[in-house]
Structures are given as C-alpha cells and as structure tokens.
Amino acid sequence: MPRPASGFRTLPCAAAALVVLASMTSGCGAQTVEGRGVPGMTPVDVASIAVGPFPSAPVDYEPKLETKSDVFAIESRRLFGYLIAPYEVDREMAALDTTRIVAAPGSAFSDSLGVLPAQFEPIAERHRLIAGVVTVRSNQQLRAMRNLSIALLRFPSDEAARTAATEFDRTLGELIPNRHALAIPGHPDAVASTANDQKGYLFATRGPMVVMAMTTVPQPDPNALVTQLRTMLDLQLERLTRFVPTPVDQILDLPANPDGIMRLALPPLPVSGDDTARRVQPAGIYDVAGQLHFEPRAAELQAVLASAGVDVVARNDATVYRTRDLDSAFRLQRALTEPREDEQPVDSPPGIADAQCLQRDMDTFDQYYEYVCVLVHGRYVAVVGADGLPGGLFDPSLYQRAAAQYSILARGA
Incomplete structure (x- = not known):
C-alpha cells in the first residue's frame, strides 16, 4: 500500500x-x-525480517591497521573535513564524479592527465606523503564541460611540501609541453598554468600542505580559468587556517568509534566476491563537512544535514547518520529519497514499512549504486545500496542488507 x-x-x-x-x-x-505533528516509526518484527547471510546485531568495529598507509588513512579521513567542494566555487559543478583518499603508493594516482597523474606518485613517496584527499565534481555537460578537481596533500614539513609542489609542477611540464603561466591575483606564490586556455592547473602550499587543482571551462578563456582557480584557492586556504595536523605518533590516538557508532553500520561480509562496499568506503567516522564530499546531492543536502543536527556519520558497507531526534531523522530520509528525473521509487523491503527505496538510471558519470534503501530507526538514518543483476534484474540482496541494517539499529541503538 x-x-x-x-x-x-x-x-x-x-x-x-x-x-x-x-x-x-x-x-x-x-x-x-x-x-506540532511528528512522524512515528511503524513497528517492525525484527525477528521475522530476512537478513540473509548478513549480521543482524551490532558488530564490533575493528579497523584495518596493518600498514603505515592504514594508519595515515585515519588522518586522511579527518582531512576531508577541511577540503572545499567544487560546488562552493561554482554551483554549476555539483555532480559528484569521485572522492577518494590519496595514498602513496595508492590507486588514487592514475595514468590520466587529471590532478593526480601516475607520474606524481614517486614524488609523493619520495617526500613521504602522510595524508591526502581528492574530490572531483562537474556539471555533467559533455558539450559545455565545467569540472574541478581539488586535492590536499599533507607532508612531514613545510619544506617537504614546497619541494613536492615544485616537482609536481615540473613533472606536469613534461607531460603537457607548451604551457604558459597564469597569474593568480592575491596569490603570488601559487603556480598556475595552462596549455590551451581551457584547462588550468594550480599548485600552492600552506605549511606542510600542498593544494592542487585542475579546472576546465567550456571555451578557451584564460580569465575564466584564473577566476575559478583564485576563488578555489581563496576558499581552500581560509579553510586550512582551522586545520591542525595531527602529530604522526598521535594519529592512533584519534577517536575511531565515538559512542560506538561504527558498531551500528552494516559491515561487509568477511568473504565476498561482490563489490558492495566499493563506493561506500573508505570506512570510518566523518563529520558533516567530510561526509558531504561523498554525497551526490551535497549542495542541496548541506542545509538539511545541519537542520537535522547530524553530528557524526559512520561509513562501512552502509552509511549511518546520527541526527538530533526522530523527527529530524524522517526529514533527512525524505531529503535523501526525493526522486529526481533519473530516479523512481521501488517497494520497501518486506516488513519494514518506513523504508524508502529508489532505483536510479545509471550513466557514464555515475559511481553510485543503482538501488538504494534509506531506513529510519530512532534518531538514526541508514543508507544501504546495491547494483542490479545482469540483464537489468533486481538484486534481492539489497532487501537482505536493508533488513540486516535495520536489525542492527533496532538491537544496538
């Protein structure tokens, strides 16, 4: 019904x-x-909902801490909270292309001539990269493309950051010959350039941090490139004034699971051949500013998260938001599930009437799930996703994941 x-x-x-x-x-x-009328939760018989092979009770969170990169990823997750988003520079660039942790060695460095080409990885390793994050958004208009990639990289010292930035720019010159400089007003130390007046690059430093950016405008226009890069740098450097790097020997002392919230987020199966957690990762806790970098609708959702009083987000095989109260949780659910032109509602999981589920039309830009279900229990909102099966068939494991996630919240929240 x-x-x-x-x-x-x-x-x-x-x-x-x-x-x-x-x-x-x-x-x-x-x-x-x-x-004032507020929504109430429809009763759920937790014992009867089908969770399949997934856990139905809170699971102790044990982060992977086997390598130096695992430890540094803790600081990288924290760094997301200080990274500006492209839509803050230009509201048109609101569509999420990717958001990732940057590690050396790591898959964030690719062969494409983006903000992190593969040739940058040896430089980052040589200068002992500690933490890094990157986000990319665009207007998804192939005939009039606007996009912006922004990366923050933390090195052990101010000198290491300056040297790394110089070497990044020198290597970029080898990859893209015939560049010419772009002067960024108010930032005489920033190094910006372009080869075609349509795609611009920038490197700047602030203490041990390197700020890197690449932006594209629809038509050759050096003034437009300068405007984009200057706005980005003004915002990013101001944001970094509030960032205090964690001493390396204190990174493991950072809170990993405040109030046990990671126990409430559905974990991936220990042995699984699918890719269910690929786009929900990196697992861990985030503040609202950090979580927004993973939200496809971040520009619209920012005010909603604030009004709902979200104070912490747990990311694992599902994403769990802690809101102010039940009323706030339902308001956040409605914002997360309001259908767009490329979305349509699908049935709720059996036995969980309050769940809201959507199917999304996938496109070449999209890195997110074809199906999502958004659950409410108390002050918590959880998002669970899955892709369709070959041939366009619905994957019933989505409902099992949703049931398992609801059961975890019911038994642990």
Whole structure:
C-alpha cells in the first residue's frame, strides 16, 4: 500500500490516544490540540525480517591497521573535513564524479592527465606523503564541460611540501609541453598554468600542505580559468587556517568509534566476491563537512544535514547518520529519497514499512549504486545500496542488507 511521503502513519483509535500530543486529530473524532505533528516509526518484527547471510546485531568495529598507509588513512579521513567542494566555487559543478583518499603508493594516482597523474606518485613517496584527499565534481555537460578537481596533500614539513609542489609542477611540464603561466591575483606564490586556455592547473602550499587543482571551462578563456582557480584557492586556504595536523605518533590516538557508532553500520561480509562496499568506503567516522564530499546531492543536502543536527556519520558497507531526534531523522530520509528525473521509487523491503527505496538510471558519470534503501530507526538514518543483476534484474540482496541494517539499529541503538 502506498504510504504518505511525509512519513506519517495511520493509527488505530486506541493507539491514537497514546500519541495525542503528536497528532492534530484522531479517527475517533476531531479534536484540536496544540503542538506540532511528528512522524512515528511503524513497528517492525525484527525477528521475522530476512537478513540473509548478513549480521543482524551490532558488530564490533575493528579497523584495518596493518600498514603505515592504514594508519595515515585515519588522518586522511579527518582531512576531508577541511577540503572545499567544487560546488562552493561554482554551483554549476555539483555532480559528484569521485572522492577518494590519496595514498602513496595508492590507486588514487592514475595514468590520466587529471590532478593526480601516475607520474606524481614517486614524488609523493619520495617526500613521504602522510595524508591526502581528492574530490572531483562537474556539471555533467559533455558539450559545455565545467569540472574541478581539488586535492590536499599533507607532508612531514613545510619544506617537504614546497619541494613536492615544485616537482609536481615540473613533472606536469613534461607531460603537457607548451604551457604558459597564469597569474593568480592575491596569490603570488601559487603556480598556475595552462596549455590551451581551457584547462588550468594550480599548485600552492600552506605549511606542510600542498593544494592542487585542475579546472576546465567550456571555451578557451584564460580569465575564466584564473577566476575559478583564485576563488578555489581563496576558499581552500581560509579553510586550512582551522586545520591542525595531527602529530604522526598521535594519529592512533584519534577517536575511531565515538559512542560506538561504527558498531551500528552494516559491515561487509568477511568473504565476498561482490563489490558492495566499493563506493561506500573508505570506512570510518566523518563529520558533516567530510561526509558531504561523498554525497551526490551535497549542495542541496548541506542545509538539511545541519537542520537535522547530524553530528557524526559512520561509513562501512552502509552509511549511518546520527541526527538530533526522530523527527529530524524522517526529514533527512525524505531529503535523501526525493526522486529526481533519473530516479523512481521501488517497494520497501518486506516488513519494514518506513523504508524508502529508489532505483536510479545509471550513466557514464555515475559511481553510485543503482538501488538504494534509506531506513529510519530512532534518531538514526541508514543508507544501504546495491547494483542490479545482469540483464537489468533486481538484486534481492539489497532487501537482505536493508533488513540486516535495520536489525542492527533496532538491537544496538
């Protein structure tokens, strides 16, 4: 049966009397009361919902800490909270292409001539890269492309950062000959360049941090490149004034699981041949500013997360947001599941009436799941995703994941 988009549920007369302060009227007769109506959770028989092979109770979170890169990734996750987003520079560049941790060695360095070509990796290793993050967004207009890639890399010292930035720029010159300089007003130490006045590159330093960017405009226009790069750098350097690097020997002392919230996020199966956690990772805790870099609708969702009082987000095989209260949780759910032109509602998982699920039309830009279900339990909102099976078939494991995630929240929140 279709349910109201607001999250309200129809209650029997007897039950309505118990929640009169949360309702304006009941079916037993019209009665006006003061107050504001809020949604309530539909009861779920947790013992009967089908979780398949997935855990149905909170699981102790044990982060992988086997290598130096595993430890440095803790600082990288924290660094996301200080990285600006392309849509802050230009609201048109709101479509998420990718957001990743940068490590050396690591897969974030690729052969493409983006902001992190493969030739940069030896430089990062040589100068002992500690932490790094990168985000890329665009307007998804192939005929009038605007995109912006921004990376923050933390090195052991100011000198190491300056030397690395110089070598990055020198290597870029070998990859892209015939570049000419772009002067960035207000930033005489920034090194910016372009070869065709349509794609621009920038390197700048602030203490032990290297700021790297690449931006593209629809037509050759050096002034437009300068404007984009200057705006980006103004915002990013201001944001970095609030960043205090964690001493390397204290990174393991950073909170890894405040209030046990990582126990509430569905973990991936220990042995699995699928790719279910690929796009939800990197696992760990995030503040709102960090989580926004992973949100496809971040520009729209920023105010919603703030109004919902989200104070921490746990990412594992599912993403769990902690909001202010139940009312806030339902408002966040509605924002996360409001269908767009490329989306359509699908049935809720059996036995979980409050869940809202969507199917998305996939395109060449998209790195996110074809199907998502968004659950509410108490002050928590959880997002679980899955891709379709070959031939366009629905993957029933999505409902099992959703049931398992709901059960974890019900038993642990």
